[in-house]
Amino acid sequence: MAINLFKTPISFCSLSQHEKNSLSSSNFINFTPKRCKLSSNRLSFVTQFQQQQQQVKVSSSSSSSSSVALSSVESQQDQHLNFPIMVNGCTGKMGKAVIEAAVAAGLQLIPISFSSEEEAGQTVQVGGSNIRVHGPSEKEAVLASVFDAHPDLVVVDYTVPAAVNENAGLYCKVGVPFVMGTTGGDRERLYKTVEDSKVFAVISPQMGKQVVAFLAAMEIMAEQFPGAFSGYSLQVMESHQASKLDTSGTAKAVISCFEKLGVSFELDQIQQIRDPKLQLEMVGVPEEYINGHAFHMYHLTSPDQTVSFEFQHNVCGRSIYAEGTIDAAIFLAKKVRAKADKRIYNMIDVLREGKMR
Structure with a gap:
């Protein structure tokens, strides 16, 4: 029927x-x-509902005014939050969508990406930028160099399921915060790798x-x-x-x-x-x-x-996932700057923050 x-x-x-x-x-x-x-x-x-739960009740009018003023300043800072972002998997449809969303959000796109050995050496044009693709054998040296030059870097991963654990291990070894949007792989091993390294990460099978x-x-x-x-x-x-x-x-x-x-x-x-x-x-x-x-x-x-x-x-299309990924990256960058105690987050955490674009 x-x-x-x-x-x-x-x-x-x-x-x-x-x-x-x-x-x-x-x-x-x-x-x-x-x-x-x-x-x-x-x-x-x-x-x-989640945003309402985050609001702080102020007991006096003077403290209320101060809170409103502080909230306004924080909001302006959030709107102008800028940090370098690197998207791995730029040759794939999701990778391209995330790059375009990052550029639209005003983030600093690092024109470097990782992919398969077959695609290594290519230059891919996405979001108005020419992105150099590096293969597996170059990943560690390239990532370490980029992170050294951009210590506030956030990496987004939209590669393939088979690369989930290897890529996560690399990010943790170098110490770079990352957003993992790629599904598959050994998820239990993924979380243990991140927990042991104490690297900041947002991990979610759905962005x-x-x-x-x-x-x-x-x-x-x-x-x-x-x-x-x-x-x-x-x-x-x-x-x-x-x-x-x-x-x-x-x-x-x-x-x-x-x-x-x-x-x-x-x-x-x-x-x-x-x-x-x-x-x-x-x-x-x-x-x-x-x-x-x-x-x-x-x-x-x-x-x-x-x-x-x-x-x-x-x-x-893929815009809903790309926009959510950028919100997750912005969320993670703020947690890194604040030196938060918690290190591993998911999209529930991002939603509860209540400050998405």
Whole structure:
């Protein structure tokens, strides 16, 4: 049955165990029992709530004025925060998107990147800059030289899963703070490497800040109201570019939340759409995003068919992830400057800071 339910431009994500551990068990989301489409306005609730929790209540009018003045100064400093940033994986689509976002944010782009041996020696033009690509054999010497010249450097990694642990080991060895957006690799080993080195890092399998906020809300709801949807049936449809051969990890994460809420569902029941013609005609993916999109639909129905709930999240392109990555880099640069005690962060931490662009 063709169901064209992909209209709302929002998305879920796959949270790491570290991100799930960051969720406060004392917070919960009120779920309205009616058929609904979740808009970006509703999605902003989570971020607004977190920002409100960060506000400091001032007891006197004089201290309140001082606090407002200080907040204004900090805000101006944040707006003009500038630091050198190096993006590894500049030949890939995400790497290019992050570089463009970094340039747009006014950050100082280091025109150097790491990639495979086959791509070493290339000069890639991205964001108006010519970026020199270095291979694996040059990485340590090049990174050490760049970090020596730019001690406030932040590195962003969007390479390939097979390089996650090796690259993280290099960043930790040199001592450079980094944002790891690449998925895969041995995640337990990744965290241990960073913990042992005490290097500052933001590690997240999903950099879309609104995406992270929304799935965090789903996780909280699942933990607070287990079994709330017991007996309901679930339909899941996900559409990605034809080059994605596996089942969406995002869909798996969302289904996991629904299972905690009492829904019985097998992963082989997911309807995967990879045919461009169906994506255009049935799913409603804009033609210009056929080769880069992530559309999902989750439809819940009560046992007697009288109540239904509908969740959907659509992402076109990569800008949401690139912008979130730059927010994470800015967040990390501030933590380094402040010499914060905590060293490893995730996107939940970035969201809770409440000072994103």
